[in-house]
Amino acid sequence: MKAEMREETVELDGHPFHLRHWGDPVAPVLLMLHGFPEYGGGWGDLAPHLAQRFHCVAPDQRGYGRSWAPPDVGDYATSKLVGDMAALIGAMGGGPVTVLGHDWGAAVAYGLAMFRPELVERLIVANGVHPVPFQRAMAAGGAQSAASQYINLLRREGAEKDLAANDFERLVEMFLARYRDGWLTDDKLAAYKAEWARGGRLRTMLNWYRASPLRIARPGEPLTDLPDLPLDRLRVRCPHLLIWGEGDTALLPESTEGLEDFAPDLTRVTVKGADHWLHHQKPAEVAAAILDWLPEGKETP
Template sequence: MIRHDLTLNGQTIHLRDTGDPDAPALLMLHGFPEYGGAWGGLAALLSDRYRCLFPDQRGYGRSSAPAEVEAYRIKPLVEDMAALITWLGRPVTVIGHDWGAAVAYALAIARPDLVGRLVILNGVHPGPFQAALATGGAQAAASQYMHALRAEGAEAHFSADGHRRLLRLFAENMDMSWMTSDLRETYVAEWSRPGRLTGMLNWYRASPVVVPKPGEPVAIPPLPADRFRVTMPHLLIWGRGDTALLPEATEGLESYCADLTRVEVPGADHWIVHQRTEEVAHIIGSWLAGQTAG
């Protein structure tokens, strides 16, 4: 594996790069509270056929972590990854999870010239997600943790006692049997880099997503399908046991997508890429091969 420290969009982006440099490229975008290295297991299973690129996004790991909340609005986050693809010199398949899925969707919508295929693992398009939240129903209840992450002083709260509360949030209602003690230490070390926890939390603070109190619906106009359309072939892989992102957060996704394939994985949850790494690699590889054949 090669590591690069690239200056892109005015930021240092730390990039892991493995596989044949001339093979079709997969850009893998992590979510909260992970970092680029979270894709290592999946990349190892796909790098015989693809060039796998998995960066620390801004605010995470060894990449830049500007202090300002405004630096984490979706536009600069997308511009970081657009610059990375431009550095590579050809369109890629983008794979996103959690917050990485939000960037992947926004990149696919804003820069379809850079994204040949889109793969999402337990992540949400902003249209169906905000619609589900607005009802004040189950997804709103499941997303109340976002208020704690946005709060002033959240850094001190979640970093206390060796990041005990952040580890607990990471694991809440999820199968964490994959999390070894060595891996836990690695995550804590990444979170402990100066300024990184603020950067990670600022993704939530900068987001315009409205999270109402449970039972208190809010009137939010639906996002127009023509402006938020995903035009390229799109694969959604869903761990059915996810308690942070619920199935209702993807209802109506078809209205935003020209070519959507859904695959549900029973017995997996939000951390599906760790729990079912081989199965996820097989699903992605088979779908991409079918796209190429088609």
């Protein structure tokens, strides 16, 4: 699958953001939003399968890679992360565009769809979660609460030093090695480490976790004092595709229960033999799910 990748750095609201592109610049835009601990280049396995249909645009999000990385935790509030990508859509012509988010990138993708619906034509999420079902699951004290305990470790002051020690040994083990399954080649791992090693980046990457208001119950100790959420403002009104690698052990199926209440035009697709890193492990299947869901034709990657 051949699709040449191009790179550039643009200014959004006066700050630099690094972008990667695949496909014809005049094609419809697919905005690809990575999660932790990836960067825009993490879409390199999937984007070539979609570049005949889309102009794939993958930014290093705030705090990652070669993009702007302010030091303060408060600079990573969801509203600011969403604002970055709204500015990017504006710089590309104003939308609406198709948005694809994975992991933390899904949080930004949902934010765009909920709070800037005029910018989002269609929403695709790959192993990512809407804030309400996810908060409910993490607060219940059950399996998702247990699976999410690692977030408390990542929020600790100094966590970046622990993750960076011994050539990022713990970071690789926590997030990539246990799911490796052959996709994480030596060259790809070296590219990840080069991005993590940029000055201060690991701290600013972790600030996404520190800035999040989501709360996690201890296993067996449900939280009963959650604040009321503005449920009507947290709806996805555009067509929504959720693609799920069934072997994910960090995000469990219960974290998406009730999603239909917030996304009435929802389609679910399960990818067997994949886990949290489905876009690396099964890029052709993920691309086929996306292309088959689109309203025009049944192209295959």
